[in-house]
Amino acid sequence: MATIKDVAKEAKVSIATVSLVVHKHNRISPETSKRVNKAIKKLNYHPSRSGRRLVSKKTGNVGFILTEDHFLRSEPFYTRIFLGTEFEARNYEYYILLTTIPSDYNEKSHLPRFILEKNIDGVIIAGKVPSYMIDQIEKYDLPIAIVDYYPPSNEYPVVLIDNTSGGITATQFLIKKNHKNIGFIAGDIDHPSIYDRFRGYKMAMDAAGIQFSESNYVVDENYTSRENGYNAAKKLLELNNDVTAIFACNDAMAIGVMQYLKEKGIAVPKDISVIGFDDVEADLSLDPPLSTVRVPKYEMGIEVMKLMAELLKDKDSTKKKILVSVELIDRGSVTVCSEKITMPA
Amino acid sequence: MATIKDVAKEAKVSIATVSLVVHKHNRISPETSKRVNKAIKKLNYHPSRSGRRLVSKKTGNVGFILTEDHFLRSEPFYTRIFLGTEFEARNYEYYILLTTIPSDYNEKSHLPRFILEKNIDGVIIAGKVPSYMIDQIEKYDLPIAIVDYYPPSNEYPVVLIDNTSGGITATQFLIKKNHKNIGFIAGDIDHPSIYDRFRGYKMAMDAAGIQFSESNYVVDENYTSRENGYNAAKKLLELNNDVTAIFACNDAMAIGVMQYLKEKGIAVPKDISVIGFDDVEADLSLDPPLSTVRVPKYEMGIEVMKLMAELLKDKDSTKKKILVSVELIDRGSVTVCSEKITMPA
């Protein structure tokens, strides 16, 4: 393993010059620079992180924290975000240290060891975490950036999904296809992301001047699983047998909806159109494949790393909140409304 | 942030003494030791990793590599292994650096940056990776340990699932419940893990003296997905309408099997018993919940980290291969064979 000394010797300069060249200081003559770079290549020199860190008092690491539940979720959502972060970190020469915390983190839990041992320069938090934990981290005076969660103390740079816009987009898409009696189903409605999707739905319906009532939505499931999607679809159809389209607050629930419809012999999209939200792998292997609103998970990871990089440069540089935009993906589970006219009484 | 100097001053000793105490050298008097430890606690001193690494030429990091496909799999398999590794790493004061490689890693791909930059002391490989990549890593003279993959050059310490035993266990369980006409379905049969499960099935059938033929198994699906499980179940029942139990090579396929049976109005377990392999979250929300063979993912992560720790201590210490044992989990998708007697002609 070549060191700065080896390079200096090879290029016949001092180690300071080598350091300067590595850091692209412009007060080195082009010739010297060239010579040094040649030596660096020849010796395959990579500056030692330990040496650097020792003098810079930085670790070169960024912590990435999420709850165990989120990490082990069956749909790869946070794992994709992580991948984006890890990728972007390369541009800033940072390494990402991933760890999970228990979902019920409390007074008795201890913080991730990379915080206790001060082996990171900043923390990225992904998804909802107990706010008690954030309070604890706060004490360590580390830059914090958050992705896909809006913490109660909203003083942090955050990357969020533009859920409201997504809700509008999905609903408008159905409206454009002539649907009027549009059902909405959700679970965990108090979760800000879910609630915003619901709001988007209502806004689009209102804007289009479409009458809708409580019999148009079922939002009382406690969680957004396939199973609950199945149940919610059942409830919805019992409530309102004339819906021609269903907007599920996420793909998991949409999958449950489709399963229910299939069992009932209701054809998708011929009899009822279905649209989801998220864009997960499973959408593609459905029959028909599920139309949905794509959430750019990987990009969210990139964005939050960018925020972190800003913070790392200058602790108070940013309190930016970024809303990443979503995109409609039409795959075949939505079609033009088949003129099933609801007769007025 | 307290340094060794601060501690030395506080305890009124030299920094060398502090270092000795930290490393539990026994040539320090108990009294001094106590005094130093008190100072360490008081100042909340944690030895700086950078300082340590600089002198030890170690990074204190271990790389964890898996393909992107595996990381993003919908069932949390490798993520659980990672969690086990990360947990165990604490005992050895190592940090785990997670990264993915493209599944089609080839001559044009570059190794993970933590290898190129020598920011790790060893590499753990999880799941099947292109053997070309292993060859590349080989050049860096890093200790390598592998979990859930048997590489062509079998010279590495490895942690594997005892698949054969699991196949036997599952099949014997069905046999004990009086089943004789037992179907087996699989995909990706060339994968060693899958093949071994199949072998276990055949061994148990043979050992019990049960006749079975090619109409007992469908193993030509190319991948072990739910969808393929559905298709394989269909094929199997067309081939052999008298099966009273189906052993699916993994839970994903078993779930597909159950879906098919449900659609056909075949009751599980009343008409046909079903057993899977792996033990994934989704098993529990099935109706009935799926009986299966549990693979101890978390423990596999722990085991591979232990192997790595041995290697890290002494490069040539071990070429151990560890077979982790599996365990039958009976949940309700298997029942006693309902005496459906296959009449001899």
Add this chain to the structure above:
DNA sequence: GTGAAAGCGCTAACAT
């Protein structure tokens, strides 16, 4: 049993 001191690889202030 304890301390002094060298040196790991690097950066940056200062000197030339």
Add this chain to the structure above:
DNA sequence: ATGTTAGCGCTTTCAC
């Protein structure tokens, strides 16, 4: 434009 040097926090050898 380039070199000299101190010092980051630690381990370890050697001396006392």
